[in-house]
Amino acid sequence: MPGQPPDFIPPARPIIGDAEVEAAVRVLRSGKVVQGPEVAAFEEEFGELVGDRHCVAVNSGTSALQLTLMALGFGPGDEVIVPSFSFAASANAVRLVGAEPIFVDIEPGSFCLDPEAVAAAVTARTVAVMPVHLYGHPAAMDKIMAVAQRHGLAVVEDAAQAHGASLHGTPVGAFGTAGCFSFYPTKNMHSLEGGMISTADAGLARTLRLLRNQGMEQRYANEIVGANMRMTDVAAAIGRVQLTQLAEWTEQRRANAKYLDSKITGMVTPPVADAARHVYHQYTVRIRGDRDAAQARLTELGIGNAVYYPTPIHRLKPYLGEDGQPGPWELPETERAAAEVISLPVHPSLSPADLERIAEAANLVGGAR
Secondary structure (H helix, E strand, C coil), rough: CCCCCCCCECCCCCCCCCHHHHHHHHHHHHHCCCCHHHHHHHHHHHHHHCCCCCCEEEEHHHHHHHHHHHHHCCCCCEEEEEEEECCCCCHHHHHHCEEEEEEEEEEECCCEEEEHHHHHCCCCCCCECCCCHHHHCCCCHHHHHHHHHHHEEEHHHHHHHHCEECCCCECCCCCCCCEEEEEECCCCCCCCEEEEEECCCCCHHHHHHHHEEEEECCCCCCCCCCCCCEEEEHHHHHHHHHHHHHHHHHEEEEEEEHHHHHHCCCCEECCCCHHHHHHHCCEEEEEECCCHHHHHHHHHCCCCCCCCCCCCCCCCCCCCCCCCCCCCCHHHHHHHHHHHHHCCCCCCCCCCHHHHHHHHHHHHHHHHC
């Protein structure tokens, strides 16, 4: 790209090795390519990551969220509490089932839902809370679960960025009614594209399996109205390979983050809550001052970077009021984060020399005023 030096360090680098290629070819040659034995095996193996819950594979992380809300029976007239500081898919899934997202603020440290804000937002129409484990940091699930239990709410964890993260030893995806994961290529593990739903409720798992496959468990014996949101066996085979490497890659991400924490002084490095295991899908710092200029300078120095997310969901066009203005949301921490954050490379492909360059550039750029 223009303006990038030849030794540019990308902000993310999907890993596709020989093992993934061989797995995909093996499945293609088998002729069993959709919703077959690879998908079943992937579901069982992924279950070990989420407290041995039932797992249901689907074609994307967004589908995982939407199908979960559908399976729980939510729709028009219902409200689901979500953060505005997230990727739009979190709120989109709520709207896709006809329910209404209720935006609440985040904690400044974790960038995840503020439990006190969640409690204050509950109304007679509230049916669920959707905490997002943003950037790989677990939300305050102990406190959020307490609010949900007090009000009889479902909890749908958006764990799209947090494979292997945990709080007090409990993995994300094992707290709530269901957990939803994404296997997009830039995630901590991928299947080229895909998603997974985890749940302790066998009945809910069966409903999810019906919904993803046109409402059928047996061919042509449709039980409910469903959709086609199946995962292919090619994707599942790639996901199975990636899953075997997730632990190693996660530890490398955590080691990279630890190094950056120790070296970066010119920006506010990401804090980690007590008893939280951060898996660093993103290494997100805060910068005071001109962020656009900081991004441009980082790029000139060969350091890939990105802003996740520059526009809170409540300010996106589909969520504006009829007057074209945001609703009556008071989200100061969300607004501040959206104006200050920059994500730096932390992926497991970084070399020691890369990490040194990232830290030096961050200090040079962050120290400029």
